[in-house]
Amino acid sequence: MAVTEAEVRERREGYESSRLGMWIFLATEILLFGGLFCAYAVYRSNHPEIFVYAHRFLSKTLGGINTIVLICSSFTMAWAVRAAQLGERRRLVALLAITIFCGLCFLGIKGIEYQQKWRHGLLWGERYHPVEHEKNGAAGTPAAIQMPPVSSDPNRSFLPLAAEGPRGLAPESSKPAPGGADAEPVPKNVQTFFGIYFAMTGLHAVHVIAGMILIGVMLVRAIRREFSPTDFTPVDNVGLYWHLVDVIWIYLFPFLYLIR
Amino acid sequence: MSTAENYLTHSSGIRSWLLTRDHKRIGILYLISIMSSFFLGGISALLIRTELLTPNHALMSPEAYNKMFTLHGAVMIFLFVIPGVPATLGNFFLPIMLGAKDVAFPRLNLASWYLYVFGALFALASIVMGGVDTGWTFYTPYSVITNTSVVALTAGAFILGFSSILTGINFVVTIHKLRPDWMTWFKMPLFLWSLYATAIIQILATPVLGITLLLLILERTLGIGIFNPALGGDPVLYQHFFWFYSHPAVYIMILPAMGIMSELVSTFSHRTIFGYRFIAYSSIAIAVISFLVWGHHMFVSGQSNLADLIFSFLTFLVAIPSGIKVFNWLATMYKGSITLEAPMLYALSFLFLFGIGGLTGLFLGALSTDVHLHDTYFVVAHFHYVMFGGTVIAFLGGLHYWWPKMFGRMYSEKWARIAAVVIFIGFNLTFFAQFIMGSKGMPRRYASYPARFQPYHDVSTIGSYVLSIGFVIMAVYLIHSLFRGRRAPANPWGGTTLEWKCGSPPPHDNFAETPGPCEPYDFRGIVYDPAIGGYVDTARARS
Numbered sequence: 001m002a003v004t005e006a007e008v009r010e011r012r013e014g015y016e017s018s019r020l021g022m023w024i025f026l027a028t029e030i031l032l033f034g035g036l037f038c039a040y041a042v043y044r045s046n047h048p049e050i051f052v053y054a055h056r057f058l059s060k061t062l063g064g065i066n067t068i069v070l071i072c073s074s075f076t077m078a079w080a081v082r083a084a085q086l087g088e089r090r091r092l093v094a095l096l097a098i099t100i101f102c103g104l105c106f107l108g109i110k111g112i113e114y115q116q117k118w119r120h121g122l123l124w125g126e127r128y129h130p131v132e133h134e135k136n137g138a139a140g141t142p143a144a145i146q147m148p149p150v151s152s153d154p155n156r157s158f159l160p161l162a163a164e165g166p167r168g169l170a171p172e173s174s175k176p177a178p179g180g181a182d183a184e185p186v187p188k189n190v191q192t193f194f195g196i197y198f199a200m201t202g203l204h205a206v207h208v209i210a211g212m213i214l215i216g217v218m219l220v221r222a223i224r225r226e227f228s229p230t231d232f233t234p235v236d237n238v239g240l241y242w243h244l245v246d247v248i249w250i251y252l253f254p255f256l257y258l259i260r
Numbered sequence: 261m262s263t264a265e266n267y268l269t270h271s272s273g274i275r276s277w278l279l280t281r282d283h284k285r286i287g288i289l290y291l292i293s294i295m296s297s298f299f300l301g302g303i304s305a306l307l308i309r310t311e312l313l314t315p316n317h318a319l320m321s322p323e324a325y326n327k328m329f330t331l332h333g334a335v336m337i338f339l340f341v342i343p344g345v346p347a348t349l350g351n352f353f354l355p356i357m358l359g360a361k362d363v364a365f366p367r368l369n370l371a372s373w374y375l376y377v378f379g380a381l382f383a384l385a386s387i388v389m390g391g392v393d394t395g396w397t398f399y400t401p402y403s404v405i406t407n408t409s410v411v412a413l414t415a416g417a418f419i420l421g422f423s424s425i426l427t428g429i430n431f432v433v434t435i436h437k438l439r440p441d442w443m444t445w446f447k448m449p450l451f452l453w454s455l456y457a458t459a460i461i462q463i464l465a466t467p468v469l470g471i472t473l474l475l476l477i478l479e480r481t482l483g484i485g486i487f488n489p490a491l492g493g494d495p496v497l498y499q500h501f502f503w504f505y506s507h508p509a510v511y512i513m514i515l516p517a518m519g520i521m522s523e524l525v526s527t528f529s530h531r532t533i534f535g536y537r538f539i540a541y542s543s544i545a546i547a548v549i550s551f552l553v554w555g556h557h558m559f560v561s562g563q564s565n566l567a568d569l570i571f572s573f574l575t576f577l578v579a580i581p582s583g584i585k586v587f588n589w590l591a592t593m594y595k596g597s598i599t600l601e602a603p604m605l606y607a608l609s610f611l612f613l614f615g616i617g618g619l620t621g622l623f624l625g626a627l628s629t630d631v632h633l634h635d636t637y638f639v640v641a642h643f644h645y646v647m648f649g650g651t652v653i654a655f656l657g658g659l660h661y662w663w664p665k666m667f668g669r670m671y672s673e674k675w676a677r678i679a680a681v682v683i684f685i686g687f688n689l690t691f692f693a694q695f696i697m698g699s700k701g702m703p704r705r706y707a708s709y710p711a712r713f714q715p716y717h718d719v720s721t722i723g724s725y726v727l728s729i730g731f732v733i734m735a736v737y738l739i740h741s742l743f744r745g746r747r748a749p750a751n752p753w754g755g756t757t758l759e760w761k762c763g764s765p766p767p768h769d770n771f772a773e774t775p776g777p778c779e780p781y782d783f784r785g786i787v788y789d790p791a792i793g794g795y796v797d798t799a800r801a802r803s
Contacts, residue, residue, distance in 0.1 A: 035471035125485025189492030
């Protein structure tokens with residue numbers, strides 16, 4: 001009897017340890033992204049005009065769909081953890097598979113977005129070479145490029161249109177507005193926005209991939225009947241990780257796509 | 261030949277070491293790797309000092325000199341001092357001091373060592389690829405435009421960061437979850453408090469270095485533009501990011517050393533530690549304040565005057581918990597029965613050298629003097645007094661203190677004392693001269709210098725040779741002790757913490773039976789037994 005008591009204690013210790021370890025690991029992940037959020041905050045507060053100008057090249061529709069996809073995947077993941085707790089193996093397998101599928105959808109849509117940016121040269125830093133379009137728009141110009149200019153109505157826009165130029169050694173990289181002289185001026189250093197956009201979403205995508213691999217491992221282990229109502233900690237921990245990846249996107253979406 | 265099973269004889273063969281999950285063996289693996297790094301960093305330091313014997317380029321070109329000091333800095337910081345105490349002595353003794361069998365995640369512990377080796381290989385690759393000339397801080401924009409192999413070295417540092425995080429997670433979880441019920445937080449040895457504070461910093465600061473170096477790598481490979489002013493990026497942001505990690509990192513280095521000090525001072529004064537709670541809390545206080553002072557590296561980088569003022573004030577705050585520790589150690593020694601074995605000589609060296617290193621930190625934390633002393637040899641001397649005079653000296657003290665426990669052999673006490681004194685003299689010769697020439701305006705990181713600085717440089721260089729003689733002596737008697745040393749008793753110094761209650765070297769499972777409740781730093785009943793050449797606990801034997 002004493003032996004089993006010690007075993008129970010050891011198992012509980014192991015469970016609690018890995019939970020605590022996972023939470024600490026999530027803290028390190030938040031700080032990893034924290035650096036990028038900090039860079040975002042610094043550049044946005046110093047150069048709001050860049051963010052207001054450049055965010056309109058991102059597709060709110062695709063970003064919104066992706067947000068919904070990820071929230072759904074978090075729901076199925078949470079349900080999967082519950083299924084693991086209750087020992088419902090078939091449901092666990094199905095839910096994990098759906099979660100991976102949602103992750104694939106997310107990456108697919110993200111890929112479409114990246115491809116559009118690539119086509120129009122809307123890339124980071126030194127790769128920023130926006131394709132210039134004719135005033136009335138070439139036939140293949142996507143809607144994203146033809147967004148209306150920032151409103152000059154002072155009631156709508158509280159941000160100055162062209163704030164002071166960037167500090168530092170930045171060269172004069174501003175290009176004439178695609179729409180001609182009557183269109184809004186293009187702020188300098190738009191590439192900064194895309195640098196931050198690609199760094200944040202790229203790092204996030206790497207985390208999505210890592211999360212999917214981990215869920216895949218859980219899926220295989222679930223099929224092999226390795227989990228039981230008393231032994232499901234790995235599913236729980238992977239779930240926590242997946243929720244974190246989700247939460248980071250919940251912040252990225254408004255910060256990058258929904259700027260006014 | 262003792263027949264008792266211990267962790268060294270538990271199993272044999274190279275696989276039993278490379279695939280081990282035993283925290284003690286992992287500690288030994290770390291010890292070997294870290295001492296190799298120290299050797300590499302030390303050789304580069306000697307080459308730097310030799311080059312500086314004369315004002316002209318005697319030994320190497322200015323380009324080679326730049327690569328040499330970068331190598332010295334990066335290797336010593338990332339490969340030696342940061343993992344130094346936690347990964348070696350911490351790994352070995354943290355579970356034993358808790359009375360546990362192992363850390364919470366033994367496999368993760370081994371993974372962290374492999375990550376360390378992997379990161380070290382990247383760093384070595386950068387040397388093979390021609391070295392890096394940016395200094396260990398990799399400041400942009402120079403690190404973006406230089407044609408040296410910055411990516412390999414920063415990738416190495418990035419990987420080493422993961423290793424450091426894994427160690428930190430392991431230690432925090434182990435202390436929280438594997439502590440026996442009777443051991444409340446305030447019955448933990450103070451070394452564990454300091455390791456806990458260190459682990460918190462490792463966990464919270466290292467990811468920020470990770471993202472910084474990642475962005476730097478992206479800057480060099482893809483031109484992402486976040487830190488590059490030519491693309492509208494902000495190089496000062498890089499400095500903020502870098503020091504947000506790298507200032508707390510100096511507390512990753514010094515806090516475990518302070519933990520060792522608490523053990524050494526108490527044991528060799530044979531007296532209860534004075535102000536236990538103050539020392540414990542001051543470790544946590546240092547960890548907290550460490551996150552709020554990074555801006556003092558950037559007083560002349562163009563941050564706002566207000567920020568300067570706040571960072572300067574917060575920097576002074578660090579002196580309070582540091583001072584609390586030093587005064588408590590002194591109070592512990594007061595009326596103690598001090599014995600001057602080699603570890604205690606290192607502890608006394610620490611008090612002297614860390615005192616100088618800490619107080620000169622206040623000169624640099626003050627805004628007006630910093631403008632004068634910034635980027636001079638005064639800064640170099642200051643951080644060597646803290647990092648070497650503090651951390652490395654305490655590490656050596658800890659290594660000597662726990663050597664008999666780790667390997668079951670006593671080293672030659674006479675030679676150990678000689679080496680301790682030689683190192684103390686050599687260290688002061690090397691670095692005190694740098695305080696003087698720094699205050700006279702000798703800038704750091706230059707291969708040549710005006711002739712009027714030559715006497716100081718020569719004293720410094722000779723000091724570095726004396727220092728290396730001390731280390732050679734140490735290497736000889738330590739290695740000699742492994743083969744010819746006297747068998748160590750379980751408790752050679754009269755220590756009171758749990759590691760002295762298991763055999764030397766400890767058995768595979770650390771304790772034959774789980775140790776019962778005891779007070780750390782309770783020296784009643786600990787008496788010397790000449791028959792076994794060590795101390796025994798008569799109070800425990802009676803009860």
